Amino acid sequence: MNEPLPLCDARTDLKPIEVLFLQQLPEPSHELVESPQCELQREHSGVHIALAQASGPDSWWLVWAPGNAQLTARGWNMDRRLHEMDDCPATQGESEDECLLPARHAGAHSFEMESSGPRVPSAFARKKMLRALRESLDDDERAELEEMESLLASPEGDPLPLITQNEALVVTTLLGQVALDDWLMEDLVLRVVERMDTRMQALGR
Ligand SMILES: [Zn+2]
Ligand SMILES: [Zn+2]
Incomplete structure (x- = not known):
């Protein structure tokens, strides 16, 4: 395995x-990243790009020029724009990992590079995943949840006079952490x- x-x-x-x-945008897949990082290979040619949002099947990429260079789009000069682009069709040999970049991107495919880090799924995406998770439960697990x-x-x-204020604070904090890890709960x-x-x-x- 080569180094990413x-x-x-x-x-x-x-x-x-x-x-x-x-x-x-409808059906957003993740929370917006306020300061996205370019997802191309270091020292790539051309413009920088970062996935701004995936909306249903559509991927919206933020495209910006290195330095203060101008991009030209339909006769307009601008230093950046949001652009809906098709996905890169490349997949990695055996694992069949898909390249997460847009078609005709510069540099290496995403599966050959370091990860640009996970994005926090949007409320919409979490609901969808939650429905899928619930469906994957066995009968006992579902009965317990219900x-x-x-x-x-x-x-x-x-x-019930069972718990002190400080204990309650600890319990709510711990439960909050559980909630972050276990979407079902x-x-x-x-x-x-x-x-x-x-x-x-x-x-x-
Ligand atoms: Zn870049
Ligand atoms: Zn690719």
């Missing part, structure tokens, strides 16, 4: 108008944490 090739280290901040545009959901949905029950955990938080605040913390 290094990535270009150019970065740029999304402009407010670009953020507005990207935020209205039981917990129905417990939370029913009246709250009597408060996330919704349940967040609901429990929210209730405990509300009660702690009512106690005048």
Whole structure:
């Protein structure tokens, strides 16, 4: 296995108008990255590019010129633009990893290079993955999850003098961390944490 090739280290901040545009795209796949890094191979030729958002099957790339050079698009000069581009068709031999760059990109394919890092899935993407996760559960696992959901949905029950304020703080913090790692439990955990938080605040913390 060859060493992964290094990535270009150019970065740029999304402009407010670009953020507005990207935020209205339907079915976004990830949270916007405020300061995306170029995803091409170090010392590539031509413009820098970074995936700004994937919307359903469409990939929107931010394209920007090195330095202050101007790009020409349909007779307009501009130093950057958002552009919907087709995917690079290349796949890696046996593993069949797909290249994550757009078609006709400069430099090496993404699977030959360092990772540009994972993006945080959008709420939309998380819901979709969550549905798939639920479907992959076996009967016992699903029954357990549904039981917990129905417990939370029913009246709250009597408060029990079981826990101190500091313990409750630790428990809610730990649960919050679990929620980050386990999407299936996330919704349940967040609901429990929210209730405990509300009660702690009512106690005048
Ligand atoms: Zn670059
Ligand atoms: Zn490629």
